[in-house]
Structure formats: structure tokens, C-alpha cells
Amino acid sequence: MAWFILIFSGAVEAxxxxxxxxxxxxxxxxxxxxxxxxxxxxxxxxxxAMRSIPVGTAYA
Known part of the structure; x- marks a missing residue:
């Protein structure tokens, strides 16, 4: 679920x-x-998402 939220957040950033x-x-x-x-x-x-994904990975 964290990866889905992270990808969604990246799309919303655009x-x-x-x-x-x-x-x-x-x-x-x-x-x-x-x-x-x-x-x-x-x-x-x-x-x-960064609660379960490392900061460096999530931010990149």
C-alpha cells in the first residue's frame, strides 16, 4: 500500500x-x-509512505 501511495503522490506532484x-x-x-x-x-x-519505505528511496 505504501508504494501505491508513493506513486500516487508523485502523480499529484505533477x-x-x-x-x-x-x-x-x-x-x-x-x-x-x-x-x-x-x-x-x-x-x-x-x-x-515514508513510514514504511526508507527516506532515500521514497524521496528519489
């Missing part, structure tokens, strides 16, 4: 990176909100 680009310096509301939510999901998933 979402927040794209939303950050579209937010135009946080001047557009919806891309900024998508960025914040996706970033929280991505980092939360990474933190959860």
Missing part, C-alpha cells in the same frame, strides 16, 4: 507543479487553490 505555473504568481484563484490542495495531498502521501 498536478501541483502545473497549477503553480498556471497561478501566475498566486494571482489567479482556482489554480492557486488547486496548487495548495495538491501540494498538501502530495506531501501528506509522501510522509505517510
Amino acid at each position: 498536478v501541483w507543479a502545473a497549477a503553480l505555473d498556471k497561478s501566475a504568481g498566486f494571482t489567479r484563484l482556482w489554480p492557486s487553490l488547486i496548487f495548495l490542495v495538491a501540494c498538501a495531498i502530495s506531501m501528506g502521501g509522501l510522509a505517510w
Whole structure:
């Protein structure tokens, strides 16, 4: 399950990176909100996965 969460978190990282680009310096509301939510999901998933996967492996 940890590997699934880690892979999902990596995919969500691509979402927040794209939303950050579209937010135009946080001047557009919806891309900024998508960025914040996706970033929280991505980092939360990474933190959860690192409870059972070594840090170096998970972060890479």
C-alpha cells in the first residue's frame, strides 16, 4: 500500500507543479487553490509512505 501511495503522490506532484505555473504568481484563484490542495495531498502521501519505505528511496 505504501508504494501505491508513493506513486500516487508523485502523480499529484505533477498536478501541483502545473497549477503553480498556471497561478501566475498566486494571482489567479482556482489554480492557486488547486496548487495548495495538491501540494498538501502530495506531501501528506509522501510522509505517510515514508513510514514504511526508507527516506532515500521514497524521496528519489
